[in-house]
Amino acid sequence: MQVPTDWFRRSIRRLRDATTRRLVNKLILLFSTILILVVASLTLISYRIIERESVQHSISSNSNNLLLVNKNFEKYFAEIEQFSLPQIRYDDIIRAIGREATDYSSRQYLENYLRELFYSRSDIDQIYLYLIDEGKYLYIAKENFNVPVRAAMDAEIPRQAWYQSVMQSPKNAVLQSLVLDRETGYPSVPESSFMAYHRVIRSLADREPRAVLSFFFNDSEKQNIMKDIPFNEGEHLLFLNSQGVPFHIDDPVFYERTAATGFLDKLENGSARSRFTWKEEDTSYLVMFDTSETDGWKLVKSVPYDQIYETAQQTRRIGLLIGLGFLLLSIVLISLTSNAITRPLKRLSTQMRRFSAGEFDSVVEVKGRDEIAYLSRHFNLMVSRTNELINERYKMKLVEKNAILKALEAEINPHFLYNALQAISTKALKSGEEEIADMVDALAMTLRYCISGKDMVHARDELKHIERYMVLQKARFGERLRVVYDIEDSLMQLPIPKLSIQSLVENSIKHALEQVSSSITIVIRIRLEASYAVLSVRDNGPGIAPDRLEAILESFEKEWEEREGDSIGLRNLHTRLQLLFGDKAGLEIETDETGTELRMMIPQGGDDTHA
Numbered sequence: 001m002q003v004p005t006d007w008f009r010r011s012i013r014r015l016r017d018a019t020t021r022r023l024v025n026k027l028i029l030l031f032s033t034i035l036i037l038v039v040a041s042l043t044l045i046s047y048r049i050i051e052r053e054s055v056q057h058s059i060s061s062n063s064n065n066l067l068l069v070n071k072n073f074e075k076y077f078a079e080i081e082q083f084s085l086p087q088i089r090y091d092d093i094i095r096a097i098g099r100e101a102t103d104y105s106s107r108q109y110l111e112n113y114l115r116e117l118f119y120s121r122s123d124i125d126q127i128y129l130y131l132i133d134e135g136k137y138l139y140i141a142k143e144n145f146n147v148p149v150r151a152a153m154d155a156e157i158p159r160q161a162w163y164q165s166v167m168q169s170p171k172n173a174v175l176q177s178l179v180l181d182r183e184t185g186y187p188s189v190p191e192s193s194f195m196a197y198h199r200v201i202r203s204l205a206d207r208e209p210r211a212v213l214s215f216f217f218n219d220s221e222k223q224n225i226m227k228d229i230p231f232n233e234g235e236h237l238l239f240l241n242s243q244g245v246p247f248h249i250d251d252p253v254f255y256e257r258t259a260a261t262g263f264l265d266k267l268e269n270g271s272a273r274s275r276f277t278w279k280e281e282d283t284s285y286l287v288m289f290d291t292s293e294t295d296g297w298k299l300v301k302s303v304p305y306d307q308i309y310e311t312a313q314q315t316r317r318i319g320l321l322i323g324l325g326f327l328l329l330s331i332v333l334i335s336l337t338s339n340a341i342t343r344p345l346k347r348l349s350t351q352m353r354r355f356s357a358g359e360f361d362s363v364v365e366v367k368g369r370d371e372i373a374y375l376s377r378h379f380n381l382m383v384s385r386t387n388e389l390i391n392e393r394y395k396m397k398l399v400e401k402n403a404i405l406k407a408l409e410a411e412i413n414p415h416f417l418y419n420a421l422q423a424i425s426t427k428a429l430k431s432g433e434e435e436i437a438d439m440v441d442a443l444a445m446t447l448r449y450c451i452s453g454k455d456m457v458h459a460r461d462e463l464k465h466i467e468r469y470m471v472l473q474k475a476r477f478g479e480r481l482r483v484v485y486d487i488e489d490s491l492m493q494l495p496i497p498k499l500s501i502q503s504l505v506e507n508s509i510k511h512a513l514e515q516v517s518s519s520i521t522i523v524i525r526i527r528l529e530a531s532y533a534v535l536s537v538r539d540n541g542p543g544i545a546p547d548r549l550e551a552i553l554e555s556f557e558k559e560w561e562e563r564e565g566d567s568i569g570l571r572n573l574h575t576r577l578q579l580l581f582g583d584k585a586g587l588e589i590e591t592d593e594t595g596t597e598l599r600m601m602i603p604q605g606g607d608d609t610h611a
Helices: 002-020 023-084 087-099 104-120 161-168 220-226 252-260 263-268 305-328 330-356 371-430 434-450 459-480 500-511 546-556 568-581 606-610
Strands: 124-131 136-141 149-153 173-177 193-202 209-218 236-240 246-249 275-280 283-291 298-304 456-458 481-487 495-497 520-528 532-539 586-592 595-603
Touching: 023 173, 023 193, 023 209, 023 220, 023 283, 023 298, 023 305, 023 330, 087 104, 087 193, 087 209, 104 124, 104 136, 104 149, 161 173, 161 193, 161 209, 173 246, 193 246, 209 220, 220 236, 220 246, 236 252, 246 252, 252 263, 252 275, 263 275, 283 305, 298 305, 330 371, 434 459, 456 459, 459 481, 459 495, 459 500, 459 520, 495 500, 495 568, 500 520, 500 532, 500 568, 500 595, 546 568, 546 586, 568 586, 568 595
Parallel strands: 481 520
Antiparallel strands: 124 136, 124 209, 136 149, 173 193, 193 209, 236 246, 236 298, 275 283, 283 298, 456 495, 520 532, 532 595, 586 595
């Protein structure tokens, strides 16, 4: 009895040693054990687990699809909203609407605007522009091979429900569904149109409505968005707004039956999980829906429970067949897989040794998508990144050298010009042209002041620059230009932006002195008030026209990218003051028929920060 027992023990020991001596044998034993356990577990508990998981997967998949598609609809409606806004041409459109009846060019402008809108999107069937004051509308639609813009009179449009809704809308826009009710007041609405978008165009001056822009959209974009929702026979899909008005119905008969039996009420009071069960005749449905966070749009999908369970049963059968197939092929596959794993490991180890020795061209051949392939791919990425860092470091050195050379070159050019002007001044003095020498000296000192690297200067330095600047201007205008300074010595050290006073003086010269033939006096004054240091430049010119003054003041409020025109110097100075001293700083303009005064308002205490 002892002999068979010893033999059995020795056999087990030899088998254990044989299986654990090599990595391949360990992997074969490990994979075989795992595979057998998996197949045995699937055989015992597959039905319940797979059924439950299949149902949950169906619910999760449909819920995620509804969520993503609903977000795409939000983007679609947001694009329509942006598309309907006239954007930067708003004033031109309002002006054209007001003159359409009497001005042919305004009529042409509106027609061109409608054509531009019509051709900018492929899902537009028609566009109507209802002119409220005239009781008239312009519309564009494709007719055979032509797209004309026509006009018609209709005083009944304001009685339409959508018209009253859009006038009361805080967003000045409403969406109208054409799925069930196609009444719009406009003639010949295309059958392909499923939705109308109405936008009120109001005057910016008095906020009164001037026109209503209506777009009729076909369902090409809607179908393109909804194609991401898996849809099988027997299922139903609805798309409703926050008031329950349908914008998409796959089966009108099903919608009418369910709406009559309280389906919409249950949908409105749906559970927090956004799904509930609904029974229609002999069929039970799992109703899943997603509600958008912005406008409350609901995307609703009804799936028969029979289809959900059929999918679960089919998945279970396929899972069992796959499990049995893997069990039969386990021996062959495990052997091949184990050898396939060890060979890439060996190759990776060899390349890593080469890389550690300083050979940065080491690359591992990548096959498959398992963890070893992941390691190999990232090893190759590490090698590639190391080479890139070496090259980038070399390139950075070259770029740094080029930047230094460019900076030196940019510094040499202005100084060369300054030295050249000094040489011209010396030549003029030798020739007895003292006036020309003075002008050249003034220009040279002006150039030197402009190219200095300071952003903030003392008032004294700026005023010296203004005196040199006036030398050049008086050479041009002679005795017609007079300058008066009214500044206390205690304010000469006030920090101000460089070239700020020059910008104000240039404005007086351009808009006062150049506009008249008589003499002009420019008064430069610096004084302290309760909360501000005020730097003013006043001239006794003809003043600024009211509409021109309004345009300049409005330009101060525009975004930087939108600024353009011939008053950009004042706008730039206004922006510099606010950037340096805060939002309370800026330019003020006072004008009448006796002249114009420009004032730089610098808050008290702000100059300490930038001194």
